[in-house]
Amino acid sequence: IGSFFQEQPLLKNPFTQDALLRAYLRRHLPVQDVESDLRLFGERVADEIDDLGRQCEVDRIITCPAWTLMKEISAQEGLVAAGYERRYGEWSRVYQMSKLYLYAPSAGLYSCPLAMTDGAAKVIESLGMPAREAFERLTSRDEKQFWTSGQWMTERRGGSDVANGTETVARRQEDGHFRLHGFKWFTSATDADFTLTLARIADSRGHTTPGSRGVSLFCAEVWGSDGRTNGIQIQRLKDKLGTRQMPTAELLLDGMQAQLLSAEGRGVASIANMLTLTRIHNTVSAVAAMRRIVQLSREYSNKRSVFGKLLKDHPLHVQTLTRLEVETRGAFLMLMEVCRLLGREETGGASERESHLLRLLTPVVKLYTGKQAVAVVSEGLECFGGQGYIEDTGLPGMLRDAQVLSIWEGTTNVLSLDVLRSVSKSGGRVLQAFFLDVEVRSYQKEDITARGSGQGLWEGRGLSSRVYSALLRWSSVRCVIT
Ligand code: MFK
Numbered sequence: 001i002g003s004f005f006q007e008q009p010l011l012k013n014p015f016t017q018d019a020l021l022r023a024y025l026r027r028h029l030p031v032q033d034v035e036s037d038l039r040l041f042g043e044r045v046a047d048e049i050d051d052l053g054r055q056c057e058v059d060r061i062i063t064c065p066a067w068t069l070m071k072e073i074s075a076q077e078g079l080v081a082a083g084y085e086r087r088y089g090e091w092s093r094v095y096q097m098s099k100l101y102l103y104a105p106s107a108g109l110y111s112c113p114l115a116m117t118d119g120a121a122k123v124i125e126s127l128g129m130p131a132r133e134a135f136e137r138l139t140s141r142d143e144k145q146f147w148t149s150g151q152w153m154t155e156r157r158g159g160s161d162v163a164n165g166t167e168t169v170a171r172r173q174e175d176g177h178f179r180l181h182g183f184k185w186f187t188s189a190t191d192a193d194f195t196l197t198l199a200r201i202a203d204s205r206g207h208t209t210p211g212s213r214g215v216s217l218f219c220a221e222v223w224g225s226d227g228r229t230n231g232i233q234i235q236r237l238k239d240k241l242g243t244r245q246m247p248t249a250e251l252l253l254d255g256m257q258a259q260l261l262s263a264e265g266r267g268v269a270s271i272a273n274m275l276t277l278t279r280i281h282n283t284v285s286a287v288a289a290m291r292r293i294v295q296l297s298r299e300y301s302n303k304r305s306v307f308g309k310l311l312k313d314h315p316l317h318v319q320t321l322t323r324l325e326v327e328t329r330g331a332f333l334m335l336m337e338v339c340r341l342l343g344r345e346e347t348g349g350a351s352e353r354e355s356h357l358l359r360l361l362t363p364v365v366k367l368y369t370g371k372q373a374v375a376v377v378s379e380g381l382e383c384f385g386g387q388g389y390i391e392d393t394g395l396p397g398m399l400r401d402a403q404v405l406s407i408w409e410g411t412t413n414v415l416s417l418d419v420l421r422s423v424s425k426s427g428g429r430v431l432q433a434f435f436l437d438v439e440v441r442s443y444q445k446e447d448i449t450a451r452g453s454g455q456g457l458w459e460g461r462g463l464s465s466r467v468y469s470a471l472l473r474w475s476s477v478r479c480v481i482t
Pocket residue numbers: 111112113115116151153154159160161162163164188212268269270272273275276278281282283285407408409410411414418421425
């Protein structure tokens with residue numbers, strides 16, 4: 001974090017500080033290697049990465065050295081690779097996302113390109129490896145080989161309504177490749193090596209098919225071997241409320257050479273795998289932001305003295321911290337459940353019920369935590385009094401960055417409609433799976449209390465079924481209102 005006049009809260013190892021994460025892993029993934037790796041990585045986050053995160057600034061698309069270092073760290077630490085090496089079988093995603101959860105709040109938004117990189121790898125894998133070399137680079141631990149990916153979907157006429165809003169046209173070349181012409185309105189982490197994008201294939205007369213059936217999925221390298229862009233003009237950098245650590249640009253595609261990835265006309269359905277992954281990453285960032293502000297607020301409460309005693313000794317302040325803690329714990333458990341289900345599905349161990357649950361819970365957890373991150377971080381800033389509003393502390397940026405979490409990767413209402421889509425496409429089976437899950441859990445009287453902090457204050461009991469019901473009810477209410 002930044003600088004304080006008061007005695008400053010210290011960012012300590014976020015892994016050793018996180019009793020819930022440690023308890024969760026001890027229970028579900030009790031592997032010494034994982035514990036040691038996350039402990040070491042937590043030290044690296046506190047001692048090295050957090051400082052780099054604050055240095056990340058951009059000017060045009062010249063990124064700072066810290067941004068480049070973040071890319072190297074991401075490869076070295078296997079922040080994407082871990083999801084595909086599957087070293088811990090069905091728990092590999094839990095491991096990978098635990099690591100990203102430690103990383104995200106210190107990473108100067110490098111979590112964004114990693115989310116898209118993971119999503120691109122997932123799409124390539126799910127389509128049977130039509131771009132094997134790219135897949136190997138996207139999932140590499142070698143910093144010289146490692147590529148990041150963009151996700152260029154949004155155009156001026158539509159970010160939510162991609163199927164109707166896509167105007168980019170793809171012209172087939174004699175060698176089987178395509179040249180893309182169009183305008184991409186929002187492209188984040190635009191310094192990426194590679195990208196997935198959508199376009200309409202023109203027939204020999206230059207005509208395209210409207211609507212979803214006309215949209216196909218492409219991949220492309222962003223830079224040529226001469227260091228110049230691949231038929232791309234950077235039109236403008238967005239002047240944003242937050243996420244200022246990374247470039248978000250408007251791009252003119254002026255003959256970008258691209259490879260068709262999906263079947264023709266299956267672009268929207270094919271990119272859905274990317275959306276599943278990036279929405280889970282979004283949730284990681286949301287919950288991690290909540291955890292970080294709670295950790296810092298709690299630390300500060302041991303240091304700031306008001307009305308003759310430390311903040312931690314004022315019951316009303318402790319009540320505020322406790323509410324934030326409970327909210328964060330609920331969100332964390334929901335996130336981990338989704339990661340667990342993803343890991344099971346990817347390793348072939350998921351039952352039909354679990355696949356339905358994954359489909360249903362992914363939009364629910366993204367939309368819910370996107371909103372909660374803003375509320376929790378905002379309340380967290382207040383725990384620092386006036387200092388929470390002062391840029392020197394590094395805290396206001398957390399609130400600005402949280403605000404995007406409910407907008408990108410699908411707004412709250414669009415995701416509420418995605419919940420309805422999952423219900424209708426499955427003939428209601430996602431809901432049956434959900435209620436069965438709740439029933440099974442209440443029979444088992446599963447106690448998800450995580451102990452270990454040594455203070456009863458921080459315990460949260462039996463949240464799972466209540467959190468699930470609340471999230472679903474909340475989402476359904478929004479759908480009905482919509
Ligand atoms: C820090 C962490 C995160 C950082 C990443 C940040 C950087 C990137 C920021 C971005 O914002 S990238 C852009 C993100 N854009 C969106 O999220 C788009 C929001 N819009 C939607 O989600 C719409 O629902 C969508 C465009 C996906 C579909 O709208 P349609 O055209 O009304 O969909 P339709 O016709 O119902 O479905 C088309 C097909 O897709 C269907 O398959 P079939 O053709 O086989 O029937 C659907 O089942 C399938 N589909 C749609 N959503 C799906 C899905 N399949 C699985 N899962 C889903 N969620």
